[in-house]
Amino acid sequence: MTTDPAQLPWPEPWAVQAFVEADRIQHRMRAATAGTLTEAQQVSREAVESHVVNAREACRRGTKRKRGTSIELAYMHLHAAKIFLVDLLPDAEFEAVVPEATARIAMVLSPDDPRRVEAERVLNNSHPERRRAALKQVMETAYDARDEEYVRLRDFRNIILLTAIAILLTTGLLVAVVALFPNAIPMCFEPGVTTAVPNQPPQPSVCPSGEHQQPTGGDILIVAALGAVGGFLGALIAIRNLRGTSTPYSVSTALAVLKVPAGALSAIIGILLLSGGFVPGLTNLDNQRQILAYALLLGIAQQLVTRVADDRAQQILDHLPSKESHPEAKTS
Incomplete structure (x- = not known):
């Protein structure tokens, strides 16, 4: 582990937890991409790796950004990494993520919101590829809404x-x-x-x-x-x-x-x-x-x-x- 203070995370719970979350995403990605990847999956893997690196960098004390900006940047990169990770998940893990994403969209959108109605319809009935695309959109909508709430806070x-x-x-x-x-x-x-x-x-x-x-x-x-x-x-x-x-x-x-x-x-x-x-x-x-x-x-x-x-x-x-x-x- 590096001993350079500038490379260490902020000595606060959010930075430590963000580092751990970045490691978890990276290990999950490696497990999901152990086999042969398509060209599209390779691009998604590179995107996940890039966002994980940027999230860790945002947590380090050596940056010149303000603390609040570092917090928002770290978690936005983690969210983006999770969204691209959907393209790499095996079918079993993908199915396990759907209920959580459905719950998230229910927290930020009203029951009669067209986006929520369409997302729930596609996630429950559509073709696997469409379901993956719908899940990514649902996650993006939910993350954006919650990020805005914390920016407001x-x-x-x-x-x-x-x-x-x-x-x-x-x-x-x-x-x-x-x-x-x-x-x-x-x-x-x-x-x-x-x-x-x-x-x-x-x-x-x-x-x-x-x-x-x-x-x-x-x-x-x-x-x-x-x-x-x-x-x-x-x-x-x-x-x-x-x-x-x-x-x-x-x-x-x-x-x-x-x-x-x-x-x-x-x-x-x-x-x-x-x-x-x-x-x-x-x-x-x-x-x-x-x-x-x-x-x-x-x-x-x-x-x-x-x-x-x-x-x-x-x-x-x-x-x-x-x-x-x-x-x-x-x-x-």
């Missing part, structure tokens, strides 16, 4: 991560500015305004960092930190409800990354609205513990906004194969 994950980065940068800039200029966006409450008692001196402002006459730079840092903790708690609750998947694109992780900075920003905005009296009945925060508790609660409340992303993620996952026990299921 990858794009969605990237959008979530970019949104999380944008919120993080926005929140970080806001926290930095307010920490330097605390009076620009005060996070404090004035209990004396709503609970004034005759002949009692004015009470100091109640801030996230304690009782002060003036806001301090640490106030917004405390609110943002508690909001981030609340966002993380909300992520744990939301991710628990997502259907599990072995896809190499971790949507659950992306959603968790989104909710943490969203929680921090939600807490800052929420405390600002409370201190400004925009929420009737909730403006009388007269001690530090109440402010801290509301900051944490507002961080969890980001779920009301990010729930849209959770629902969209679930919709995409629902269209993916429910059985993902091998590499083919990941992008098929």
Whole structure:
């Protein structure tokens, strides 16, 4: 085995499984072509070998492609190799593949789709050569549909991560500015305004960092930190409800990354609205513990906004194969 790190596969399950799948296809092809081949079968054998080589190459770390592109390229080549392998399979193995292909087409096409109706008719009744051609078309249609679903999943994950980065940068800039200029966006409450008692001196402002006459730079840092903790708690609750998947694109992780900075920003905005009296009945925060508790609660409340992303993620996952026990299921 090569010791060159650039020639080794990505140290991730998808790459290792793709390598094993490539070996399995190659050995199956060799077993199927042990005898004399026709010219057409020889061409199919060369196609299988080419796609297997390209699939292995896509899995190696030495390539300059992005990880997501490598994943898609590897499995597309494996799918193409499986399609050409149909031309080489003995009749017994061919018959064994038909039920699986029929199940695949049923997963991606509706029962009244003309392509599915015709494919099922040909696979069940037609001449052997026509059945092989129909099987290859069915496999190609099923693989293309599933590959598109995983490309969509990858794009969605990237959008979530970019949104999380944008919120993080926005929140970080806001926290930095307010920490330097605390009076620009005060996070404090004035209990004396709503609970004034005759002949009692004015009470100091109640801030996230304690009782002060003036806001301090640490106030917004405390609110943002508690909001981030609340966002993380909300992520744990939301991710628990997502259907599990072995896809190499971790949507659950992306959603968790989104909710943490969203929680921090939600807490800052929420405390600002409370201190400004925009929420009737909730403006009388007269001690530090109440402010801290509301900051944490507002961080969890980001779920009301990010729930849209959770629902969209679930919709995409629902269209993916429910059985993902091998590499083919990941992008098929």
